[in-house]
Amino acid sequence: MPDTALAETPAPVAAKRGLIGGRVPLARLRDLALVPAIVIIAIVGQIVSPVFLQPDNLLNVLQTMSEIALLVLAETMILIVKKMDLSLESTMGLAPGVAAWLVVPVGAGHGLGLLPGGWAIPVTLAVGALVGVINAMLIIRFGLNGFIVTLGMLIVLRGALTGISGGQTFFHLPPSMLYLGTTEWFGVPASIWVCLTLFAVAIVVLGWTSFGRSLYAIGGNVDAAKAAGIRTDRVLWIVIVTGSVLAALAGLLLSGRLASVASAQGNGYIFTVFAAAVIGGISLNGGKGTMFGAFTGILLLFMIQNVLTLAGIPAQWIGALNGLIILAALIVSRITGGKVQD
Amino acid sequence: MPDTALAETPAPVAAKRGLIGGRVPLARLRDLALVPAIVIIAIVGQIVSPVFLQPDNLLNVLQTMSEIALLVLAETMILIVKKMDLSLESTMGLAPGVAAWLVVPVGAGHGLGLLPGGWAIPVTLAVGALVGVINAMLIIRFGLNGFIVTLGMLIVLRGALTGISGGQTFFHLPPSMLYLGTTEWFGVPASIWVCLTLFAVAIVVLGWTSFGRSLYAIGGNVDAAKAAGIRTDRVLWIVIVTGSVLAALAGLLLSGRLASVASAQGNGYIFTVFAAAVIGGISLNGGKGTMFGAFTGILLLFMIQNVLTLAGIPAQWIGALNGLIILAALIVSRITGGKVQD
Amino acid sequence: MPDAPARAGDGRATEDPPVVQATGVTKKYGPTVALDDAGITVAAGQTHALVGRNGAGKSTLVSILTGLQAPDEGTVTFAGRPAPGLADRDAWRRRVACVYQKSTIIPALTVAENLFLNRYDRGGTGLIKWSALRRRAAELLAAWSVDVDPARLAGDLSVEQRQFVEIARALSFGARFVILDEPTAQLDGAAIQRLFGRIRDLQAQGVTFLFISHHLQEIYEICDVVTVFRDARHIVTAPVADLPRSGLVAAMTGENAATERHDRTRTIDAAGPAALNVDALTAADAYRDISFRIASGEIVGLAGAAGSGRTEVAETIVGLRVAAAGRVEIAGRHARPGSVPDALAAGAGFVPQDRHHQGFVPDMSVADNGTLSVPGKLGPHGFIDGRRRDALAAGMIENLAIKTPSPQLPVSGLSGGNQQKVVMARALADEPRLLVLINPTAGIDVRSKEFLLDKVEQTAQSGAGVLIASDELDDLRVCDRVLVMFQGRVTAEIGRGWHDHELVAAMEGMNLDA
Amino acid sequence: NRDSATTADSSKPVVGVDYPRSDTDFWNSFIKYTPQFGDQLGLTLKTTNSQNDVAKLTANVQTFMSQGVKGVVMAPQDTAAIAPALDQLAAKKIPVVTVDTRPDSGSVAMVVRADNKAYGTKACQFLGTKLAGKGKVVMLEGGLDSINGRDRTDAFNECMKTNYPQIKVFGEATNWDGATAAQKLQTDLTANPDIRGVYMESSFALSGTLQLLKQKNLLVAPDDPKHVFVVSNDGIPEELKDIAAGQIDATVSQPADLYAKYALFYVKAAIAGQTFKPGPTDHNSTIIQVRDGVLEDQLSAPLVTRDGATYGGVASLKSDDKSLWGNNLG
Numbered sequence A, B: 001m002p003d004t005a006l007a008e009t010p011a012p013v014a015a016k017r018g019l020i021g022g023r024v025p026l027a028r029l030r031d032l033a034l035v036p037a038i039v040i041i042a043i044v045g046q047i048v049s050p051v052f053l054q055p056d057n058l059l060n061v062l063q064t065m066s067e068i069a070l071l072v073l074a075e076t077m078i079l080i081v082k083k084m085d086l087s088l089e090s091t092m093g094l095a096p097g098v099a100a101w102l103v104v105p106v107g108a109g110h111g112l113g114l115l116p117g118g119w120a121i122p123v124t125l126a127v128g129a130l131v132g133v134i135n136a137m138l139i140i141r142f143g144l145n146g147f148i149v150t151l152g153m154l155i156v157l158r159g160a161l162t163g164i165s166g167g168q169t170f171f172h173l174p175p176s177m178l179y180l181g182t183t184e185w186f187g188v189p190a191s192i193w194v195c196l197t198l199f200a201v202a203i204v205v206l207g208w209t210s211f212g213r214s215l216y217a218i219g220g221n222v223d224a225a226k227a228a229g230i231r232t233d234r235v236l237w238i239v240i241v242t243g244s245v246l247a248a249l250a251g252l253l254l255s256g257r258l259a260s261v262a263s264a265q266g267n268g269y270i271f272t273v274f275a276a277a278v279i280g281g282i283s284l285n286g287g288k289g290t291m292f293g294a295f296t297g298i299l300l301l302f303m304i305q306n307v308l309t310l311a312g313i314p315a316q317w318i319g320a321l322n323g324l325i326i327l328a329a330l331i332v333s334r335i336t337g338g339k340v341q342d
Numbered sequence C: 001m002p003d004a005p006a007r008a009g010d011g012r013a014t015e016d017p018p019v020v021q022a023t024g025v026t027k028k029y030g031p032t033v034a035l036d037d038a039g040i041t042v043a044a045g046q047t048h049a050l051v052g053r054n055g056a057g058k059s060t061l062v063s064i065l066t067g068l069q070a071p072d073e074g075t076v077t078f079a080g081r082p083a084p085g086l087a088d089r090d091a092w093r094r095r096v097a098c099v100y101q102k103s104t105i106i107p108a109l110t111v112a113e114n115l116f117l118n119r120y121d122r123g124g125t126g127l128i129k130w131s132a133l134r135r136r137a138a139e140l141l142a143a144w145s146v147d148v149d150p151a152r153l154a155g156d157l158s159v160e161q162r163q164f165v166e167i168a169r170a171l172s173f174g175a176r177f178v179i180l181d182e183p184t185a186q187l188d189g190a191a192i193q194r195l196f197g198r199i200r201d202l203q204a205q206g207v208t209f210l211f212i213s214h215h216l217q218e219i220y221e222i223c224d225v226v227t228v229f230r231d232a233r234h235i236v237t238a239p240v241a242d243l244p245r246s247g248l249v250a251a252m253t254g255e256n257a258a259t260e261r262h263d264r265t266r267t268i269d270a271a272g273p274a275a276l277n278v279d280a281l282t283a284a285d286a287y288r289d290i291s292f293r294i295a296s297g298e299i300v301g302l303a304g305a306a307g308s309g310r311t312e313v314a315e316t317i318v319g320l321r322v323a324a325a326g327r328v329e330i331a332g333r334h335a336r337p338g339s340v341p342d343a344l345a346a347g348a349g350f351v352p353q354d355r356h357h358q359g360f361v362p363d364m365s366v367a368d369n370g371t372l373s374v375p376g377k378l379g380p381h382g383f384i385d386g387r388r389r390d391a392l393a394a395g396m397i398e399n400l401a402i403k404t405p406s407p408q409l410p411v412s413g414l415s416g417g418n419q420q421k422v423v424m425a426r427a428l429a430d431e432p433r434l435l436v437l438i439n440p441t442a443g444i445d446v447r448s449k450e451f452l453l454d455k456v457e458q459t460a461q462s463g464a465g466v467l468i469a470s471d472e473l474d475d476l477r478v479c480d481r482v483l484v485m486f487q488g489r490v491t492a493e494i495g496r497g498w499h500d501h502e503l504v505a506a507m508e509g510m511n512l513d514a
Numbered sequence D: 001n002r003d004s005a006t007t008a009d010s011s012k013p014v015v016g017v018d019y020p021r022s023d024t025d026f027w028n029s030f031i032k033y034t035p036q037f038g039d040q041l042g043l044t045l046k047t048t049n050s051q052n053d054v055a056k057l058t059a060n061v062q063t064f065m066s067q068g069v070k071g072v073v074m075a076p077q078d079t080a081a082i083a084p085a086l087d088q089l090a091a092k093k094i095p096v097v098t099v100d101t102r103p104d105s106g107s108v109a110m111v112v113r114a115d116n117k118a119y120g121t122k123a124c125q126f127l128g129t130k131l132a133g134k135g136k137v138v139m140l141e142g143g144l145d146s147i148n149g150r151d152r153t154d155a156f157n158e159c160m161k162t163n164y165p166q167i168k169v170f171g172e173a174t175n176w177d178g179a180t181a182a183q184k185l186q187t188d189l190t191a192n193p194d195i196r197g198v199y200m201e202s203s204f205a206l207s208g209t210l211q212l213l214k215q216k217n218l219l220v221a222p223d224d225p226k227h228v229f230v231v232s233n234d235g236i237p238e239e240l241k242d243i244a245a246g247q248i249d250a251t252v253s254q255p256a257d258l259y260a261k262y263a264l265f266y267v268k269a270a271i272a273g274q275t276f277k278p279g280p281t282d283h284n285s286t287i288i289q290v291r292d293g294v295l296e297d298q299l300s301a302p303l304v305t306r307d308g309a310t311y312g313g314v315a316s317l318k319s320d321d322k323s324l325w326g327n328n329l330g
């Protein structure tokens, strides 16, 4: 809300900032809001089980979160420009699903075997891009509300995967689809490298390039962005389509890791994605939050899950405990982050 | 956009309005945006199966949608004041779940048997109210973002139900819990009466009382509402708590109809609830839309499902088709409803 | 068209083509005609004023002249050459810089980034160099003597600071032609003078200005030529010297001879019960120890520069803020601090500072907005009787001459002046004993302004007390006395018949006794 | 192929079949078999899909009644909540056969299912024998809210406790989701590298588990001391292939074909007014009376292993046995 400056002299704000932040702008402190929570969870984890801080276990956490982290990355970009994409979770299943359907030979793997294995990755990414184009067309070109469009798409795409797979799991994926999900580079799973690299790239792009800054400008005030000469529609197209392609990539990683495409792949992930982004400080009203914050958000969620698993909490109470910790992390992070949220 | 003042003599606007609406303001025409879609579905349904328009089948549609329609009613109120409650779906399960847990005798029904059967309904509604109070406290009092708070609550409450039930279904419910879900009044199931009555009340309250009008004022511009002397916080409290109580009531109806409380009761309903509200013309940005519109939204969704069931669509493709029809309904309704959406 | 397109700046013979020329411009928004075959010619070096009532099409012309929108018909030329394509924003920005009426500041970004949005400093890697950017921003702000840390979030700035950031940004492009759309509407006197000083410097360097304002005296102060728009059409262009104030107003309103306001005679019942009694009101960071009394029938001004605390005092009285100490009595009743409903119940009527922010709900109808604070009058038991509401609204529309085709029109569809009238109508809806008005005429054209102030006087005449918190001299002229605030304290009380400079000096904290 | 609302041929009674879900391999096989056996038995089928939601199932039952079906086959995944729908069907004298689950109350013509408790026990016996009664195993449970999942979990735990008390079981709820299962298994393997057995309560976790073992270099021949014994559940073709290839060690074959076949067989019989008595059947199973008015045909769900040996008293079939449904699929 541009108009909310009530007090004509916001001197106290400045004073407070001096107190906490010194030379570091508050905005940047905010990115670190979750760091204390992460440290606490790490300590608790280590107390619960000495395994927690072992490299193996940490890699395990990173690997299991890598695919959903890509969804968080995509959603964060999209939220920053003040749009929304709920259909990412379905794209994550459908894109590799279509590839598997076309590539996997007839028989036990349930595919059609129409294309050679090498086509799998291009097809996956192309399906992702296509979904993005449809979403962008409906949202940007026809001016439909992003929430409803992508909610509709979520249902359609999920249904399409059930349809082509007949509800069955595709097995016998070609080696190209398995590669990223299974290889290790320098002793660390490739999917971790991919995830961390993409986050690093996104942090740089969003923080230090004019394309990245234009995302914030658009999310903050689209008319002002237009007036400043930003081609807002083009940026929105790029963001939405890239988001879907990233979701397809995430699907590829997950399919590779599980060596299969289940017909329910990705179902329900969008809740976690939003929770991570929002806990990580991304505003649903656009223009606010950083990639680093989003990353800490998803990291925190997966660390909590890992600790709960290690602690051997009775299965029936894991859900409630998980929720409570998330809620607590959220409240704490917002209290330390200061001020009423929007 | 505050600055888009129209001309001092916006006569042309009036002319156009006259053209379309006559004495009916355009805003009210919008409420009817889904009526053509409903008529089309009804015709298609009748062609697909002569059963469709039989009273039995229509009552079936109404009864099946009655519980979720109450969630839509609750969410509509909450969206109009520009808040959000994702946790309604969990409240719908937890509230009757707690009642059953306390009331159902030890043994086959999985309960504790601590309270006599008559307590079931008060306990259900009290749990609903309690959830509402917690949400309201976190959102209004502590200024936390409603989306995240209720997303957290969704997980916590769902987990709590799994926790107390151990994942099992409560049955052997006391007669008081069964009553509303099973009785018929004048040959029509009680839950239909309850649902229609509450919608009628909500239409009157929102359209013709100053309390209802204050909801729109708050959603449209909360600062202006405050400056106009509306006790905004109090109204928000009432809306959020009432929403949760309605969700508990919806849970009661569903438990009564199914004579049990499953530990997954309500899971995933929130998608449908949002889809219905938004298709029905409720804006996620607050201050817009009517109860009648929301009602047509949920009615349309359930009619689509019923027609698809009657048509005997192959199981795998029902999901995709359902989504496509929703997407189409949405696009059509927004095109006839006119103008770019927010 | 009454006049041929301006042969502007008669005095200075210009062989150069005009800096900008728009001819035959028509622009429609759906059924609304915002510009109808209108045009303007701005010669090089000129400072050209553009005036007209709310909704006359001024801002629309600005958006066409700055390439934000294409006209439906008509042409725009810069220095004789056709305007660049809409997509080529950089070409536009080389030709013309603009401070738009609507804020183009992005609150979530830092001041530095707002200043250099989309034209960042890049290092060798192609990445943005934030330190260089901040340095440049600091220099730019220093040049404007705007005391703001460039690393601050723009959303945390005061309205005035934000306005200056916008102005500084517009002028930093180095364009030789600058458009300022109501730059002074949000500024106090001192700030306006600072802006004008800066404009004069640039004028001396030959920069051309197009200046839009509802403060007519500013036109006379810094402009050479004035163009008047009315009802989307071009009416007249003339050197300011040739168009006295009355002629200007007549051109704007289409009526001859703007009626001079006659002083109404009001009886102030000084002995009777006070409409407002403020006693030792203190809020730690805004104002200290404020005490005054308003009798029924009395109009009291609360003047002061931005940040003097006048707005905060007024907001405290109606319950929008809570004071740390002190007491407020409205019509003899102690209102619970921080409760607007209580203040309204005690008999207050209220026009908030910024109508867009606190004044109205844009998507609600004129009738609903007008009756928002009087639910009790609309029907029994909290029900709303549509006919009663519409009748009440029709009364307001009639009484305040609100131009609207129907009470059902959403307020967002009204022009600014009429929106303000709706807010005013609501304040008057419950026959208030005390009327509290904050900047009641901001952004309102002259005609509507006179009209609203006239209504205020009428209200006082009927026995209500009025408090006007404003720094607009026109608003304060209707007051029986003016309390001047400076840095949170009441520093002077001035009776009727003051001179402008006297009041301005008091608002700036100069001690006149010295 | 499926006959919709055409001529109501009296010799082809109309039967409503509700599929519980269409997003698992097992139920999709069931969905494939149903029309086949429907044709064979001369039935006209109306089918619906309740997507694992009992509220949808009751709505579908209403629809069946509006459509005038003579009998209903369903697989209520929530065995308690289905009671009111069963009562309504009973009131209309429409016989019901439930597949896979047994309703907690109400009467049905026949329950066609395999004994889920036996699945858990068989898996436990196999793992217990293979591990010689000691070590650590992970059980990837289904969803807590599934009765079949709970039966398998309880039976597995129970059997381990009584027969192999030295074996430590890590039970992990997975919500029938492959990615969740992989995540939890990975955590367990990290914390306890000496885990030597995995029981997956359904084939959903199959390939994720194998990938993980591969990543951890634990996918080795059965005679290697590092070998992790994997028992799956369902008997889909992929599992049988993996057993033959030595990747996993056993599965419990849940007979999707027999489910479809006998559900339709019993519903047709019930429409014709035929009744059954407890005792052995002609298809290698036994009908038992589980409570008054409820008969259950407990189809055999054989343990499948590579060698077809007997483990802890449980006989098994070889993975290439022609009687397994997974070897007869299209």
Ligand SMILES: Nc1ncnc2c1ncn2[C@@H]1O[C@H](COP(=O)(O)OP(=O)(O)OP(=O)(O)O)[C@@H](O)[C@H]1O
Binding pocket: B004, B005, B006, B007, B008, C029, C032, C033, C034, C052, C053, C054, C055, C056, C057, C058, C059, C060, C061, C101, C414, C415, C416, C417
């Ligand atoms: N984006 C828009 N959509 C629809 N109508 C518009 C839009 N922008 C302007 N208008 C209409 O065009 C007309 C001219 O508006 P404009 O903003 O140019 O007036 P103005 O002269 O700048 O008034 P003010 O003095 O209040 O700023 C008005 O009737 C206004 O309502």
Ligand SMILES: Nc1ncnc2c1ncn2[C@@H]1O[C@H](COP(=O)(O)OP(=O)(O)OP(=O)(O)O)[C@@H](O)[C@H]1O
Binding pocket: A028, A207, C109, C110, C112, C113, C123, C128, C129, C130, C131, C132, C151
């Ligand atoms: N909008 C912004 N305004 C100011 N700083 C920002 C903004 N966005 C990001 N930054 C921060 O600026 C920091 C980099 O600042 P720094 O002054 O080091 O820039 P630089 O480009 O490396 O310049 P130099 O190397 O000359 O110091 C990063 O921490 C980055 O997060």
Ligand SMILES: [Mg+2]
Binding pocket: C058, C059, C060, C101, C181
């Ligand atoms: Mg304007």
Ligand SMILES: [Mg+2]
Binding pocket: C131
């Ligand atoms: Mg640096």
